[in-house]
Amino acid sequence: MIERNRLKELIERNDAFLDKMNANADPKAYTSLAREYAALNLSTLAAKSKELLDLDESVKELRELKTDDNEIKELAREEIAQLSEKITNKEQELALLLLPRDKADDKPAILEVRAGTGGAEAALFAGDLFRMYQRYADLHGWKFETISASASEAGGYKEAIASVSGKSAFARLKHESGTHRVQRVPETEASGRIHTSAATVAVLPQAEEIDVNIDEDKDLEIQVFRSSGPGGQSVNTTDSAVRIKHIPTGIVVTQQDEKSQHRNRAKAMRILRSRIYAAQREQNERERAAIRRDKVGSGDRSERIRTYNFPQGRVTDHRVELTLHKLPRILDGEALDEIIEALAAQEQVERLEAATQSP
Secondary structure (H helix, E strand, O other), X not given: OOXXXXXXXXXXXXXXXXXXXXXXXXXXXXXXXXXXXXXXXXXXXXXXXXXXXXHHHHHHHHHOOOOOOHHHHHHHHHHHHHHHHHHHHHHHHHHHHHOOOOHHHHOOEEEEEEEOOOHHHHHHHHHHHHHHHHHHHHHOOOEEXXXXXXXXXOOOEEEEEEEEEOOOHXXXXXXXXXXXXXXXXXXXXXXXXXXXXXXXXXXXXXXXXXXXXXXXXXXXXXXEEOXXXXXXXXXXXXXXXXXXXXXXXXXEEEEOOOOOHHHHHHHHHHHXXXXXXXXXXXXXXXXXXXXXXXXXXXXXXXXXXXXXXXXXXXXXXXXXXXXXXXXXXXXOOOOHHHHHXXXXXXXXXXXXXXXXXXX
């Protein structure tokens, strides 16, 4: 139950902020305040708070109703029950709005897809997943930029990394991290036997320089070498490839897709910052989980999170026990939102439960 004094404080804070904005004649200062007001979501919080207080007042009036008419008493009891249900729903809505937002939700995402167990079939599946996310990004009007891709001889990718930027890109994609499993008959399988293979997906918030403190002189070990393979055939006469190791964490990034050493280094640093930032977030989350003795949002990528079954045309997400017989539409990015929204709803419930259990 939300303290009613807190509801009054939210309404007062909203009124005070509006007064401050209206009293400011400087256009730049007003714009800055307006942005802060929108970010704090005070208008919605105050409106929801007022609705709750009004419902409380209605229940109070009904309970204080003095009458000897049994029919009116019964009607009052029924209305109190209905209003109490509304109060419970409104409290839950407001509690979710009051949860602190994940600061990374508004950031672009670094998407990494890697072939797992299953050989050539795993690489083909990794390619399917990478294309699925690219189509999903297109449908949302996001920018999808391939940073590096290591193609497999049989098709698909051994590894592919992309930057995805647009409204709520990380917030929508962050639950995709984990092991994705596919069950299908490979084209090379003469007996028609179903094979199982896997690919791993990692979605990281794209970190900016201010998010991660790196002392390039002390923290980085940088090596340059000649590019090799398909991406480096035209540049193998120069040391254009870059390998960067972050000494404090041991995280290593290699980049050789570009012909320019400068561009390879810039891409490698972009990925490195995001991996360090993600590692820091996971460490912070583990510490919070230990304090509240809960494992909400542990981000364990080792577990199987989703299965794509081609013979049955279905996709099952094991975290929310959701099965959709829409495999082609999901791989086209069209129906992926149905799974993502179910996962986002589950996250809200878990965060709310964790908040109520926090000391």
